[in-house]
Amino acid sequence: MAKSPTFAKDIFQRLTSFKRKKKKSTSNNFEINNTEIPQKPSTVLKIREYIQTDMLKKAYLNLLSMRLELQKEWEAVGEGTPPTDLVNKQTEVSMLLGTLRDKMSVIVRNSSALSPCNKELLVYVAYIIQEEEKRQGEPGVMQGWREAWRDAIRDGVQDTLKKVHLDSCEENASWLAVHLELLGKAVVEDLERVKTQLLSSYPEDFKAFETYVSCHHEAVGEHLKTLLEMVTELKDYYALLDFIVHRYPSDLRDKQRTLIMEEDLLNKIKTLYRDRQEDDFKSALENIIIIEKEVWTKKKSPYRTDDGFLTSETYMDICQRIAGYAGNLEKIDENLGKSVVCFCLEELNPFHTRFEEEFSQHTSSLLTSDLLDSCLWVQYHISYINSFNSLKENVQCYEKNCSAQVERLEKQVDGLIQRFSQTLIKHFKTDVKPYIDGMMTKKWLKTDEDFKEVASRIENYRGLCKSMRAPSAQVFVNDLHYYVAREYVSQLMKKKYSCKKSKNEDAAAKMREQWNELKKLFEDMGSSLNWLYPLGDYLSDIIGMENEKKIKDLLIPLVSNYPDISKKQLSAVLYFRDNGFSLEKHNVINQFTVLKRDAGNTNYYHSFFTDIE
Structure with a gap:
């Protein structure tokens, strides 16, 4: 050549x-x-x-x-x-x-x-x-x-x-965190050695330090790829991300030169971390159900806070876990943190459905056992009502980034709490109905047995309701109060008994006494249905009034405060007072008709008599 x-x-x-x-x-x-x-x-x-x-x-x-x-x-x-x-x-x-x-x-x-x-x-x-x-x-x-x-x-x-020293995960649970700490230190020391010992051997146009920085970057990237194949634990994925984003050493001489990880590798680790975290959260939710099953099976009493409220550690575990995810990922990548939190909130929806099913299945037998088990069944419901209310309050902080997920979760939790509350109400209704049905009868006039049973059960719930947090406690107590008042009054409408001679005065006195006892119970429980309290007095006055002519005067406050009472219902009250027909009773009905007509089609602020069949 x-x-x-x-x-x-x-x-x-x-x-x-x-x-x-x-x-x-x-x-x-x-x-x-x-x-x-x-x-x-x-x-x-x-x-x-x-x-x-x-x-x-x-x-x-x-x-x-x-x-x-x-x-x-x-x-x-x-x-x-x-x-x-x-x-x-x-x-x-x-x-x-x-x-x-x-x-x-x-x-x-x-x-x-x-x-x-x-x-x-x-x-x-x-x-x-x-x-x-x-x-x-x-x-x-x-x-x-x-x-x-x-x-x-x-x-x-x-x-x-x-x-750089590398333990196995069997030797050291913190193997990766320790290794990455040593790795960062090795990079810093090596670049320092390059500056102090090797740079003087090269001409400036070689850009030797920049080359060493670039090679360290490339070598660390390849090393992390190797480490990534060994990672399975969530904490180790996080250790990798934290090392890359926060602790990967920068140029010791020029702080504006930073060793930046390949975007593809960083995104791959983020994806793997997110997937592993999602799996971790699913496993955590499954584990919560397993733990709660053990509580129900062994009939363990719910946890009670220092201020006396029943609760479950369920919501605390969930909230702390999500907060941990959010806190860690905020430091790594805002979008990644948002993605993981939104996923967790979404995943709570099927969890709550499954939790409710498991709870109902594993605790229904408590109602067929003794009184203590029945009380425990009620306590479980209250503890979960409190827990899920707290959960709903805690996820409010994610509304800015996950508004749709928070809104869906709130609706589901509200539905779950309402179903738990209604289950308790239904249990209470089933428990007291036989005794309430015994009211306004000849037997009721002679004995207080049935009423004492009703009062005793309300008393039991009074103690339990004090362990329920607002706002559910208020709704629950109001529902109980409304039900008892409605069922008590509805017994007058069934025409099971009519007083003879002066029995109406005895019946009125008993009714007034019992209504006042109910009033004290529900006042102590914190009912806000104050508008119900005068009704017992109005009805007692009508039933106990000796002079029929004066009954017409009692209609004005009754119709004014309870305008949804019907002619048929008033007739039933008068029948209970005395089933004998008289001209005065006819005049009372006519007066009632006039009052109702003058009142017109009133939009009732409180509905009561319309709920009575």
Whole structure:
């Protein structure tokens, strides 16, 4: 292969010009002049020996001599066919250059791997690379010297990182966090060593520190990919993210230069973390049901707070877990945090459905057992009403980022709480109905047995309701109060009994006494249905009024305060007072009709009599 006739001249010009250039960043300059290049190069074996024994300068000078000699021989051949020994000699030169470059790579790699290094050798490495790059594009010149240098730095950095201590997860639960701490420290120390020990060996145009920073970045990225294959635990995914986002060391000299992780790798870890966290949350919810099943099966009493409210640790576990997710991920990635929290809120919807089903299935037997089990069944309901109310309050803080999920969850929790409350009401109704049905009868007039049973059950619930938090407690107590008042009054409408002679006065006195006792009970429970309290007095007055003429005067406050009372219902009250027909009773009905007509179609603020069949 023919060479340019100016080739030899250019070589010597470059060598002499290099001698004149002084590199401020290089303490040991590799200076060559034309007199140092041997007139006759050493043998191939000798040059290889120079390379193997780190005599880079001697090896390179002899290679330059071989090149010059080879160039003259190529020029002598001209356009003719080159002899075999010339081709072989060209091959030998190429092989020696490859050997030299490999040796340079080993030197650079070792210098990057915390191994003791001869800084002068790095000076020779840098010079040889520069000289070879000047001839890039010329026939027969080997390519990729700078790339080989960079690869050697990267390999050396990888060797350094491989030496960082790494426990197995069996040896140390915090294996990854510990390793990443050591890894960060190793990177910082290595870059510090590069600045203090290696940079002076390279010319400024090599941008050696930037190259080392880039190689550390690349090596750490590859190392993290390897670690990622070993990660299974949620905490370890978080440790990776925290290391990348917060603790991955920046350039010690220039704080604006930060080692930035590949976006694809970072996104992959985020995705894996999110998926693992979602699985973790599902498992946590499943575990909550398992734990609560044990509570129901072993008939454990619910937890009671210092202020006396029944509760379950269920909501606390859920809220603390979501808050933990949100708090950790806020520091990593706002969007990732939002995504995980929204998922958790969504996942609570099927959880609540499953929880309700399991609860109903595993606690229904308590109602068929003794009184203590029945009370425990009620306590469980109250504790979960309180818990889910607290859960609803706690998720309000996520409304800004997860408004749709919060809204759906609130609706579901409200429905769940309402069903739990109605289940308690239904149980109470079933329990007291036989005794309420015994009211307003001849037996009721003679004995207080049935009423005492009703009052006793209200008394039981009074104690339990004090362990229920607002606002559910208020709604529940009002529902109980309304039901008892309605059922008590409705017994008058069934015409089961009519008083004879002065029995109406006895019935009125008993009714007034019992109504006042109910009033005290519900006042103590905190009922806000104050509008119900006067009704017992109005009805007692009508029933106990000796003079029928005066009953008409009692209709005004009754109709005014309870305008939904019907003619049929008033007739039933009068029947209970005395089933005998009289002109005065007829006049009372007529007066009632006039009052109702004058009142017109009133929009009742409180509905009561319309709910009585």
